[in-house]
Amino acid sequence: MESVNKISPVLELKDLRKSFGENHVLNGFNLKLYKGENLVVMGKSGSGKSVMIKCLVGLIEADSGSIRIKEHDITKLGQNELDILRTEIGFLFQGSALYDSMTVRENLEFPLRRHKKKLELKGNTETLVMEALTNVGLAQSIDLMPAELSGGMQRRVALARALILKPKIILYDEPTTGLDPITSKEIIQLMRTIQDTYNTSSLIITHDVDCARVISNRMILLVDGVNYAEGTYQELIASEDPKVQAFFKN
Amino acid sequence: MGKTKTILDNSKVFFAEVGDISYFTGRFFREVFKPPFEFKELLRQCFYMGNRSLLLVVVTGFILGLVFTLQSRPTLTDFGAESWMPSMVGVSIVREIGPVIIALICAGRIGSGIGAELGSMRVTEQIDAMEVSGTNPFKYLVVTRIMATTLMLPLLIVIGDTVALLGSALIENLKGEVSYLLYFNQVFDAITYADIIPATIKSFFFGFAIGLIGCYKGYYCSKGTVGVGEASNAAVVYTSMLLFVIDFIAVFITDIFF
Numbered sequence: 001m002e003s004v005n006k007i008s009p010v011l012e013l014k015d016l017r018k019s020f021g022e023n024h025v026l027n028g029f030n031l032k033l034y035k036g037e038n039l040v041v042m043g044k045s046g047s048g049k050s051v052m053i054k055c056l057v058g059l060i061e062a063d064s065g066s067i068r069i070k071e072h073d074i075t076k077l078g079q080n081e082l083d084i085l086r087t088e089i090g091f092l093f094q095g096s097a098l099y100d101s102m103t104v105r106e107n108l109e110f111p112l113r114r115h116k117k118k119l120e121l122k123g124n125t126e127t128l129v130m131e132a133l134t135n136v137g138l139a140q141s142i143d144l145m146p147a148e149l150s151g152g153m154q155r156r157v158a159l160a161r162a163l164i165l166k167p168k169i170i171l172y173d174e175p176t177t178g179l180d181p182i183t184s185k186e187i188i189q190l191m192r193t194i195q196d197t198y199n200t201s202s203l204i205i206t207h208d209v210d211c212a213r214v215i216s217n218r219m220i221l222l223v224d225g226v227n228y229a230e231g232t233y234q235e236l237i238a239s240e241d242p243k244v245q246a247f248f249k250n
Numbered sequence: 251m252g253k254t255k256t257i258l259d260n261s262k263v264f265f266a267e268v269g270d271i272s273y274f275t276g277r278f279f280r281e282v283f284k285p286p287f288e289f290k291e292l293l294r295q296c297f298y299m300g301n302r303s304l305l306l307v308v309v310t311g312f313i314l315g316l317v318f319t320l321q322s323r324p325t326l327t328d329f330g331a332e333s334w335m336p337s338m339v340g341v342s343i344v345r346e347i348g349p350v351i352i353a354l355i356c357a358g359r360i361g362s363g364i365g366a367e368l369g370s371m372r373v374t375e376q377i378d379a380m381e382v383s384g385t386n387p388f389k390y391l392v393v394t395r396i397m398a399t400t401l402m403l404p405l406l407i408v409i410g411d412t413v414a415l416l417g418s419a420l421i422e423n424l425k426g427e428v429s430y431l432l433y434f435n436q437v438f439d440a441i442t443y444a445d446i447i448p449a450t451i452k453s454f455f456f457g458f459a460i461g462l463i464g465c466y467k468g469y470y471c472s473k474g475t476v477g478v479g480e481a482s483n484a485a486v487v488y489t490s491m492l493l494f495v496i497d498f499i500a501v502f503i504t505d506i507f508f
Contacts, residue, residue, distance in 0.1 A: 057382045083384040097379040099371075111383035114286065165383070 009068075010035050010169055010201050011056070016065035017225075018051055025051045027225035028065070033169070033203050038195065040204045040212040042247065043222035049205040050094070052222070053173050056203075057091060058082055069169070087115050090162030090170040090200075094177055096154040098146040104157050105129055105142045108164050115165055132160040135197060136190060152183035159190065163198060170194070172204040176211050188214050209248060221247060274466045278396055281389050288394050295398035303359050303406055310355050311410035314347065315339070315417025323425065332426060336433045337440030339418045345445045348411040350497055353456035356403060357489040361464040364395055365485030368468025369478035377469070392469060396461035403457025404450055444508040452500040456493055463489040 009032040018026040025048040033039050043049045054060040056067055058074055067074045072085055099107050108129040123131070133139045136156040146154055155175065162170060175191065176184035188211050195202060206212060212219055213233050221229040221236065221244060229236055229244050237248055319339055326332050368391060371377050380387035415437060422428040464485040471481040 054378075059378050059381060079386075083386070086382055086384040089382065091379070091382040093375045093379055095374055097375040099376050099379070100374075101367075110380070111385060114385050161379075161383075 007034075009033055010070055011203065012066075012068040013052070013056065014066045014068075016052065016055060016067065017063045018048070018055060018060065019063055025225055026055070026062070026065075029222065029225060030227055031203075031220060033201050035201055036195075036199065038202045038204065038215050038217045040206060040216035040219045041222055042207060042209075042212055042219060044207065044247075047222050048225045049207075049222055050173055053171055053203070053205050056171065057086060057089060087111075087165045088167050088169060090165070090167035092155070092158055092162050092170065092172045092175055094174040096146075096151075096158040098154055098158055098161070100146050102146075103142070104133070104138070104144055104146070104149075107146070107157060108132055108161050111161065111165055128164060132164045133157075135163065135194065136160045150183075152179055152186065155179065155183075155187055156190065159187075159194070163194065166198065168200060170200050170202045172202060172206070174206055174208075175204065176206065176208045184208065184211065191215055270470070271462070271466055274469075275462060277388065278393060278462070281386070281393050282397070284389075286389075288390050291390060291394045292397055295394050296402055299360050299398050300402045300405065302363075303356055303402075304409070306355055306359055307352055307406045307410045308413050310351065311348070311413035312417040314351055314410075315343065315414035315419075316421055318342070318347065318414070319418040319421040320425075323421070333436075335422060335426070336418075336428070336436035340415060340437035340440050341445055343411050343414045343418070344441055345449055346497075346501075348414055349407050349449050349453050349456060350493065352407045352410040353403065353453070353460065353493050354490060356399075356406060356457075357460050357493060358486050360399055361460045361485045361489045362482045364399075364461065364464030365468040365471075366478055366482040368392075368395075368465060369471035369481035370475075372469065372471045373474050373478060388469075392465045395465050396458060399461030399464075400454055400457040403460065404453040407449075407453045407456075444504075448500060448504040448508060452497065455496050455500070459492045459496060460489050463492060 011031070011033040013029060013031040016026050016029040016031075017024075029048070029052055031039070031041070031052075041049055041052070051060060055062040056069075056074075058077075062075065069085060070088065072081070074082060074085065077085065098104075099110065102110065109125055112125050112128060129142070130139060133142060136159050138153060138156050138160065141149060141153060141157070146157070149157065172191065176187055179187060191202065191204075192215060194200065202215075204211070204215060216233055219231065219233055219236055220227050223243060229239060229241060231239075236244055239245065319335065322338065323332070323335065326335055326338070368377070371391070377387045377391070380390065415434070419428075419430050419433040422433050423430060467481040467485040467488070471477045473480070
């Protein structure tokens with residue numbers, strides 16, 4: 001893995017707050033993701049991990065706080081500027097979120113339709129699609145429909161789609177949830193390979209301790225909507241804090 | 251006190267929904283004229299909506315013509331007004347019954363389909379995936395579907411009306427020994443532009459309403475698979491009610507101008 005450059009963060013959240021009625025999900029969450037880093041955010045179900053990652057790409061509007069991606073405060077961007085910034089971010093959804101009325105090829109072509117020229121990506125659409133599919137080991141499935149793929153294959157195709165615009169930041173929302181242990185390991189290995197190939201910075205939301213152990217440079221434990229603990233995997237597992245301990249034991 | 255509170259709460263929900271639908275409509279008009287235009291998807295939607303509804307519209311139209319003529323015949327015979335049958339059926343079908351019945355059929359067929367499709371895309375995060383890839387899902391999914399229903403419904407109504415008249419002509423030919431040529435001559439003598447133009451304009455609004463409500467319910471669907479069912483169901487119920495409101499307004503305006 002490439003060494004982490006801690007000079008200036010590529011992504012920064014400051015004092016992020018979000019409530020749904022009386023339910024306060026995020027209560028001043030902070031995060032910095034540096035270039036080349038794999039940052040894992042762990043937390044129990046309902047701790048606000050998915051809400052945080054969705055605020056980050058503008059799918060959910062935060063109540064307050066700042067979200068800076070590559071020097072841009074996304075809360076202050078117009079729709080067009082936000083769309084352009086989003087091309088620099090790949091997002092792997094928990095349930096893959098493949099477009100089920102389109103083939104694998106069309107799924108990968110979809111983001112290219114609008115942004116290929118603007119991003120000046122080298123190669124024609126076919127080449128880019130094949131390259132992304134080859135990187136996830138699924139070139140032979142190009143003309144299949146999502147329903148014809150297994151869960152693990154769907155996750156790989158979704159990863160290929162997230163990579164098609166060659167983003168510099170990748171956000172993973174529970175990348176191994178719902179997969180068997182062997183497929184989970186394959187996906188984790190693939191995430192590492194992708195980071196080496198594409199030189200990306202990754203923010204990984206998970207409650208899979210194995211995934212965090214293998215992939216993380218640094219971890220944040222999210223409890224009750226705030227940063228409860230932070231450090232490397234080794235530091236956190238050695239912690240004597242009962243809440244941190246309980247998390248790893250569970 | 252309790253009943254008053256319930257009425258107030260329901261009114262709030264109703265007006266909030268009307269406000270949301272108005273905002274959704276406004277967004278449609280903002281997006282529809284803005285490039286990039288999704289012509290390929292629009293054509294695909296037109297084909298799917300037209301093609302998938304054609305058989306249903308043809309069968310419904312044909313039965314409508316048959317039943318309408320069969321039911322009206324005895325009454326007109328009693329008054330010795332059998333010769334008025336083609337004019338009466340023609341005007342009724344073209345002006346009112348054809349557009350309304352076919353629009354209701356399409357609300358069930360197309361509106362529920364759109365509601366369920368977009369609803370399932372929403373709950374499986376496919377719409378979110380489009381958004382984070384920097385494309386505009388509203389333009390790709392909503393604008394194309396509303397445009398397709400607006401353009402295809404008048405066409406389906408013309409086909410449905412024609413088949414209904416054919417059904418009526420068949421009954422007249424069998425029961426009343428009226429030739430097809432004479433039947434259609436009488437129909438076209440009775441129908442004027444004042445019948446055709448308002449009905450055609452009205453059918454564009456029907457198509458718009460079917461697409462709009464189906465898309466609105468699907469696009470803002472929540473609560474998982476239960477929500478998808480609710481979206482699909484609500485799309486049909488809301489659209490059906492809206493069709494009658496549009497029909498009433500159209501008849502009212504037609505009455506003033508024609």
